[in-house]
Amino acid sequence: LSLAIFDDIGAILVVAFGYGEALNWSALGLGLLGIGIVAGASRVGIRSVPVYFLLGAAVWLCIDASGVHATIAGVILGLMTPTRIWVSDARLHAILGRLRAVPAGYRQQGGTATRHNLRQASRAVTEALSPVERLETMLHPWVGFAIMPIFALANAGITVQGADFEQPVSLAIIVGLVLGKPIGVFGFSWLAVRLGLAVLAPGLSGPLILAGSFLTGIGFTMSLFIAGLAFDPATLNAAKLGILSGSAIAATVGILMLLLLTIHAARAKCATSTADQDRIP
Known part of the structure; x- marks a missing residue:
């Protein structure tokens, strides 16, 4: 994200x-x-x-x-x-703590101190975020x-009927989204780890990063926005076709990779658990 x-x-x-x-x-x-x-x-x-x-x-x-x-x-x-945050957790607990001793029927009593504490607690709860x-x-x-x-x-309006995927603009965008972005994301992530600029989070592996890199090829909103600024009306339809097609291919590849990795990890965990149970006398 x-x-x-x-x-x-x-x-x-x-x-x-x-x-x-x-x-x-x-x-x-x-x-x-x-x-x-x-x-x-x-x-x-x-x-x-x-x-x-x-x-x-x-x-x-x-x-x-x-x-x-x-x-x-x-x-x-x-x-x-x-x-x-404007209000720390400690201050929030202190403010709310003053309300624990509010007696029943405080509205009828009209206690100004209690009402002040309530207003202060309302602001504190809001500003705790x-x-x-x-x-x-x-x-x-x-x-x-x-x-x-x-x-x-x-x-995203596009006429798919009679669409020609051999147009240079469509092919260039598809290659950029399906191959260019994953190569760039995965390559620079690998380089950052190798140079010591970043570390892999627990449970995060190279294959998972690669799968996530393919998901970055889902270039829908900003790609369409830039295409509308960059291309003339005659070329814009081909650009939109490349964006939608490339996004669909990248999403499919990334999701399938994540699905396979998840299934493999679940099976490996199950096999390890079974082996541990077999060793219990």
Whole structure:
């Protein structure tokens, strides 16, 4: 999942710098100023999500008007979103502990101290999650069930009838997704481990990395987005055909490899367990 996220970030940077327009320095300066205001607001402790939504919208509009593709604004603001929680676990437990002795009928008693503790506990529970986690929870239903389906329906239109797989664009994209991305991901992962820049997590093996590398060839959303920017209408249909075909082949190969590896691991574990039981007197 982390690899897929960084892969999309790389694609967005390609879009931002490769398919922008003539720069409007005034708009770009206002966008950078907005980013600075966002950083300052976070530094002084402003926690209101609507405030950041308004600032983010202003930054997006300025970057879009500057000639740089506006997707770069989303990347920058996303990377600036704090991952640290506002309220520590110890403080959260201390705040909630003050509510354990709340007497029955406190609403009728109208105790201001109890109501203050309740309001404080409500804020503490909310801010026990980092802003990134809260935004992810808030935006996931909209992204998963609205934005992504609309994006796919709007960009994936293709007439398959009479499609010609021998077109150079289609073949190049298929080879890139099915072979190029797996070779690149697996090769650099192997190189990072060999050079000591990274270590394999427990239970993670070379074959599993290779299977996951094939899954990175599922280049659907960003590939369609870049194709719409890069190709003229006459070539765009062939590019979409290559993207959909290459993604389907890469997904099939990766899933089958994972399935075979999982079955093999389960059988090996079962055989080891049986052998251990046979040795028990």
